[in-house]
Amino acid sequence: MPTVLVLNSGSSSLKYQLVDPGSGEVLAGGVVERIGEGTGRVAHEVAGEEVSREQPVADHGAALRLVLDLFEEAGPSLREAGIAAVGHRVVHGGTSFTAPVVVDDDVVEAVRGLVPLAPLHNPANVTGIEVARELLDVPHVAVFDTAFFTDLPPAAATYAIDAGTAAEHGVRRYGFHGTSHQFVSSAVAEHPAVTAMLAAAGREPGTLRQVVLHLGNGASASAVLGERAVETSMGLTPLEGLVMGTRSGDLDPGIIFHLVRSAHLSVDDVDTLLNKRSGLLGLSGVNDMRELTRLVGDGDPDARLALDVYLHRLRKYVGAYAAVLGGIDVLAFTAGVGENAAHVRAGVVEGLEFLGLAVDRERNEAGSRASRVISPAAGTPLVMVVPTNEELAIARQTIALVAP
Numbered sequence: 535m536p537t538v539l540v541l542n543s544g545s546s547s548l549k550y551q552l553v554d555p556g557s558g559e560v561l562a563g564g565v566v567e568r569i570g571e572g573t574g575r576v577a578h579e580v581a582g583e584e585v586s587r588e589q590p591v592a593d594h595g596a597a598l599r600l601v602l603d604l605f606e607e608a609g610p611s612l613r614e615a616g617i618a619a620v621g622h623r624v625v626h627g628g629t630s631f632t633a634p635v636v637v638d639d640d641v642v643e644a645v646r647g648l649v650p651l652a653p654l655h656n657p658a659n660v661t662g663i664e665v666a667r668e669l670l671d672v673p674h675v676a677v678f679d680t681a682f683f684t685d686l687p688p689a690a691a692t693y694a695i696d697a698g699t700a701a702e703h704g705v706r707r708y709g710f711h712g713t714s715h716q717f718v719s720s721a722v723a724e725h726p727a728v729t730a731m732l733a734a735a736g737r738e739p740g741t742l743r744q745v746v747l748h749l750g751n752g753a754s755a756s757a758v759l760g761e762r763a764v765e766t767s768m769g770l771t772p773l774e775g776l777v778m779g780t781r782s783g784d785l786d787p788g789i790i791f792h793l794v795r796s797a798h799l800s801v802d803d804v805d806t807l808l809n810k811r812s813g814l815l816g817l818s819g820v821n822d823m824r825e826l827t828r829l830v831g832d833g834d835p836d837a838r839l840a841l842d843v844y845l846h847r848l849r850k851y852v853g854a855y856a857a858v859l860g861g862i863d864v865l866a867f868t869a870g871v872g873e874n875a876a877h878v879r880a881g882v883v884e885g886l887e888f889l890g891l892a893v894d895r896e897r898n899e900a901g902s903r904a905s906r907v908i909s910p911a912a913g914t915p916l917v918m919v920v921p922t923n924e925e926l927a928i929a930r931q932t933i934a935l936v937a938p
C-alpha cells in the first residue's frame with residue numbers, strides 16, 4: 535500500500551509520521567520542538583533507532599526542510615518510498631470545512647482566513663501546507679479537528695450572546711480534537727465488550743452513549759450518541775473546557791475584563807496568560823502530568839491543588855455529559871494522560887459511583903497498550919482505555935480522498 539506523510543504542525547512544534555494507511559505501520563516519525571525559540575530540537579525515529587539534533591529552527595518552513603533532509607539521511611528516503619500523499623492536521627476548519635479536502639490555493643486561503651479563530655494553531659498549519667506543497671509534488675489533504683463536531687445540536691453549539699454579533703463574527707462552539715474523538719468513539723463502538731453489552735440489552739448501535747476524555751497537553755471531552763458527537767468541551771477556540779497543561783479551560787469571562795481594567799493587561803497579555811501560563815502550569819509550575827504526579831507524591835501543596843482542580847473539572851464534565859446523553863454506557867480515556875495515568879482515571883471515577891462508574895484496581899493499573907475495559911468484570915457502564923491514533927486516522931482519511 536502506498537504510504538502517507540502526516541504532518542501535525544503545533545504552535546511551536548511539528549510532529550510527523552510516515553504511515554502505511556492499510557496496515558497502520560509507522561515507517562518513520564518524529565518531532566521538531568521549540569520552533570522559533572533560541573534552541574530547537576529534532577528527533578527522528580526509524581526502525582526503533584532515534585537520530586536527534588539540537589539546532590535553532592526559525593519557523594515551520596525550516597522545520598519541514600529539516601525533516602525532509604533527515605528522511606534522506608536516516609531513511610526511509612521519501613523519494614524512493616514514493617509517498618502517495620501528504621495529510622495535514624488543520625486545527626480550525628470553521629464552518630467552511632466539514633470533511634477532509636484536497637488542498638488547492640483556495641483551501642490555503644480559507645485556512646488562512648480562519649487564523650483569527652485559532653491564532654495559536656492555524657498559522658503553523660498554513661505554513662506547513664505551503665512549504666510541503668512546494669517541496670513535495672503529491673496531493674495534499676487537509677483534515678480538520680473541527681469536522682467531527684460540525685453537526686453538534688444547535689443547543690450545544692450556540693453561545694447565549696447577541697445573535698447578530700455572533701453570526702457576524704462566526705462566534706459559535708466548533709469543538710477540537712475531533713479526529714481523536716471520532717477515532718476513539720468508533721474503536722469503542724467496535725470493541726467486543728461493547729457490542730456484547732448492547733446485544734445483551736437488545737439495543738441498536740445508534741443508542742450507545744459514550745463520554746470520551748482526550749487528555750493530552752490540550753484536553754477535551756465529548757459526548758457521543760451512536761456515531762454522532764452531541765457535546766464537546768472546546769468551543770470557539772481550544773481554550774474552553776477542561777483544565778489543560780497550560781490552558782485554563784472554563785472561567786468567568788468577567789476575569790478578562792477585570793485583568794484588562796484593573797491589572798492593565800493588554801488583550802494579548804490575557805491571551806498569553808490563559809493559553810500559555812495557566813492550567814496545571816499556572817497552578818503548580820509544571821505542565822507535564824508525570825512531573826505533577828512526582829510533585830504530588832513529594833507532598834507539594836500547589837501540585838496537589840492543581841491535580842484536585844483538574845480532577846474536579848473532569849468529574850463535572852462527565853456528570854454533565856451523562857445528563858446530556860440521558861445516561862452513560864461507556865467512559866473512555868485516551869491521549870497521553872488518559873492512556874497512561876492510572877491515578878487520573880481512578881481520580882475521575884471516584885465520586886461518580888452514583889452513575890454506576892467504577893474502576894477495577896488491577897485492570898486500571900495493568901500496563902497494557904491495547905484498548906481495554908478497566909471497570910469491574912460484572913458491571914455496566916464500562917470504563918475503558920482506548921489509545922488514540924490521530925496520525926493513522928489522518929492517513930486513512932487522506933488516502934480515501936486521493937486514491938479511493
Ligand SMILES: Nc1ncnc2c1ncn2[C@@H]1O[C@H](COP(=O)(O)OP(=O)(O)O)[C@@H](O)[C@H]1O
Nearest residue numbers: 749750751752821822823824869870871874875
Ligand atoms: N506514563 C505517563 N504517566 C502520566 N502522564 C503521562 C505519561 N506519559 C505521558 N503522559 C502525559 O501526557 C501528556 C502529553 O500527552 P500527549 O497526548 O502526548 O500530548 P499532545 O499530543 O497534546 O502534545 C503530558 O502531560 C504527559 O505528562
Ligand SMILES: CC(=O)OP(=O)(O)O
Nearest residue numbers: 625710711751752772
Ligand atoms: C486543538 C488542540 O488543543 O490541539 P493540541 O492539543 O494539539 O494543542
Ligand SMILES: [Mg+2]
Nearest residue numbers: 750751869924
Ligand atoms: Mg495529541
